[in-house]
Amino acid sequence: MEHPLHIYNTLTRKKEQFIPLHAPHSGMYVCGPTVYGDPHLGHARPAITFDILFRYLQYLGYKVRYVRNITDVGHLEHDADAGEDKIAKKARLEQLEPMEVVQYYLNRYRDAMKALNVLPPSIEPHASGHIIEQIELVKHILDNGFAYESEGSVYFDVEAYDKKHRYGILSGRNIEDMLNTTRALDGQEEKRNPIDFALWKKAQPEHIMRWPSPWSDGFPGWHCECTAMGKKYLGAHFDIHGGGMDLVFPHHECEIAQAVASQGDDMVRYWMHNNMITVNGQKMGKSLGNFITLEEFFTGSHAMLAQAYSPMTIRFFILQAHYRSTVDFSNEALLAAEKGLARLMDAYKSLLKLQPADVSSADISSLRAKCIEAMNDDLNTPIVISHLFDAVRLINTAKDGKGTFTVADLSELRGLFELFLFTLMGITGEAAAAGGGTEAFGKAIDLLLTIRQQAKANKDWATSDKIRNELTALGFEIKDTKDGAEWKLAH
RNA sequence: GGUUCCUUGGCCGAGUGGCUAGGCGCCGGUCUGCAAAACCGUUUACGGCGGUUCGAAUCCGCCAGGAACCUCCA
Numbered sequence: 384m385e386h387p388l389h390i391y392n393t394l395t396r397k398k399e400q401f402i403p404l405h406a407p408h409s410g411m412y413v414c415g416p417t418v419y420g421d422p423h424l425g426h427a428r429p430a431i432t433f434d435i436l437f438r439y440l441q442y443l444g445y446k447v448r449y450v451r452n453i454t455d456v457g458h459l460e461h462d463a464d465a466g467e468d469k470i471a472k473k474a475r476l477e478q479l480e481p482m483e484v485v486q487y488y489l490n491r492y493r494d495a496m497k498a499l500n501v502l503p504p505s506i507e508p509h510a511s512g513h514i515i516e517q518i519e520l521v522k523h524i525l526d527n528g529f530a531y532e533s534e535g536s537v538y539f540d541v542e543a544y545d546k547k548h549r550y551g552i553l554s555g556r557n558i559e560d561m562l563n564t565t566r567a568l569d570g571q572e573e574k575r576n577p578i579d580f581a582l583w584k585k586a587q588p589e590h591i592m593r594w595p596s597p598w599s600d601g602f603p604g605w606h607c608e609c610t611a612m613g614k615k616y617l618g619a620h621f622d623i624h625g626g627g628m629d630l631v632f633p634h635h636e637c638e639i640a641q642a643v644a645s646q647g648d649d650m651v652r653y654w655m656h657n658n659m660i661t662v663n664g665q666k667m668g669k670s671l672g673n674f675i676t677l678e679e680f681f682t683g684s685h686a687m688l689a690q691a692y693s694p695m696t697i698r699f700f701i702l703q704a705h706y707r708s709t710v711d712f713s714n715e716a717l718l719a720a721e722k723g724l725a726r727l728m729d730a731y732k733s734l735l736k737l738q739p740a741d742v743s744s745a746d747i748s749s750l751r752a753k754c755i756e757a758m759n760d761d762l763n764t765p766i767v768i769s770h771l772f773d774a775v776r777l778i779n780t781a782k783d784g785k786g787t788f789t790v791a792d793l794s795e796l797r798g799l800f801e802l803f804l805f806t807l808m809g810i811t812g813e814a815a816a817a818g819g820g821t822e823a824f825g826k827a828i829d830l831l832l833t834i835r836q837q838a839k840a841n842k843d844w845a846t847s848d849k850i851r852n853e854l855t856a857l858g859f860e861i862k863d864t865k866d867g868a869e870w871k872l873a874h
Numbered sequence: 875g876g877u878u879c880c881u882u883g884g885c886c887g888a889g890u891g892g893c894u895a896g897g898c899g900c901c902g903g904u905c906u907g908c909a910a911a912a913c914c915g916u917u918u919a920c921g922g923c924g925g926u927u928c929g930a931a932u933c934c935g936c937c938a939g940g941a942a943c944c945u946c947c948a
Contacts, residue, residue, distance in 0.1 A: 396878095413948095414948070415948085416948075417946080417947075417948095422948095423948090425947085425948050426948055427948085428948060429948045430948080432948095468946095469946070551877090554877070554878075554943075554944090555877055555878060556876080556877055556878090556943090556944075557876095557877090559876095560875095560876045560877070560944085561876085561877090561944070563875080563876075605946080626948065627947080627948035628878095628879095628942065628943080628948085629942065629943065629947055629948065630943095630947080630948070631878085631942090631943070632877085632878095632943055632944065633943085633944080633945090634946095634947090656948095657948070658879095658942085659941085659942070659948075660948085661941080661942095664940065664941070665941075665942095666941075666942065666947090666948095667948095668946095668947055668948085669946080669947055669948095670945090670946070670947060671947095700886090703886075703887065703888095703896085703897070704886080704887060704888090705887085705888070708880090708887080708888090709879095709880080709941075709942085710886085710887085711886080713885080713886080715885055715886075715898080715899090716885070716886045716887090716898085717886095718898075719885075719886060719887095719897060719898035719899080720886080720897080720898085721898095722897080722898060722899095723896090723897045723898065724897095726897085726898095727897095729911085729912090733912090763888080765887065765888050765895090765896075765897095766888065766889090766895075766896085768888095768896070768897080769888070769895055769896035769897080770895095770896085771896095772895095772896055772897070773895095773896085776913085779912060779913065780912095780913065780914095782912070782913090783905090783912060783913055785913075785914095839907080842907075844907065844908080847907090848908080848909090851909090851910095855910095860910080860911085861910075861911095862910065862911045862912085863906070863909085863910075863911075864911075864912080869911085
């Protein structure tokens, strides 16, 4: 590789060259969803970001194990439902088994990810399926003197830990500041220190998701699952841990503390975080209630949406911003993404029809290297896309008869689109136009357009416009070109 | 209050010292029976005030505004 991959490491706040611990193998762990609600646009960001990384690492030749967990236990509520977790609360409200709720929303999540063409990870471990591993983790931390038992619960002793290591290394905090700013949480009176966090929580009598442990019938604290499952599937040291920026503190900070407290050092070499999707400048999220679910985007069924947006539009919209920047949702921005993507796809289709010539009128040899360079620069997909648009201009010029390409250059251009747009950025081809489109169906449309062509030749504008207008009304887009008419289904 | 970070043209969004980012939109032109599409061209930038430098959107300081995290969150 002439340009090695560099990724931004939150821990060092620098771009660093990616050097896997055990090439050609590479391991990545990404915090997945808590499955207690429909997936919204915010969930698409990390899924797509790390999907790009997953695809690119494979392209570079690594054998990647990608672990993305399913959080289906833990996550304490902060209000009066002391000790009751979100899954259990939802279950009781809906009179469903907790695992029924989990399965329902997990299915919904997977459907949405599939629509977005997010590749399934190598392993999707459930927190509830790894209670034993989490209990083992807590035991190690206790044995090493960095935790204490209190009233059947186990808490991480942040102060003891901070004397030997440093708590706050990832988020840049120090415990003096945190001592002054930590709010009063449930179970506070059981803790030695307000900033201590739960490793194991004793379950209240009404709490239905519970497991036996040496300390009580209860459930693991909410940071344990990632530490335990990361170690189980990727080993005590692995390459990449990713997630949303909102997880840096406390979640990932606590994961580091747990790893160091249990095994002496952190498991993770590179910490990567995607930024948030915002609405009117504010984070789109469950707690603010300002989220739009992915299904609502796909169907257009939300008051804030001017129309439906296809999964590929959503994907392209997200990839047009760098993953470490916030991206602000608006109909205007989504519409622009939709049109831009259509332009890209149209150019690709035109490319397939271009006839080769003896010479090329434009030099395209640098495009591939530029795209690779952008990918290597911390997965800069907006730059990759801008280079593809450069190619679009050249293709369209040739289509207009004002330029030519050799066989080799046509094949290079095709390869460019196929590699960067389809394989690496995961844009799928005929997603929008494919609906019900069979060969015979297409031929029928072609027949109508042939009739229209004959009418035009006879200057029978009434007939030709009637065919075009009625096809348009039925949802087709008709384009007249030099070589006859083209059509496609408008979403 | 603390920690981290952001402020680019009508909109979105790249860009860490000098070279046209790109997309969408607008306007003009080419093409077209008309339109759409396509192509060409044009236009509007780097929150404010200072400083460093031959030169700053890019580095430093101050000010203004905003965000994330400090409670579950992607």
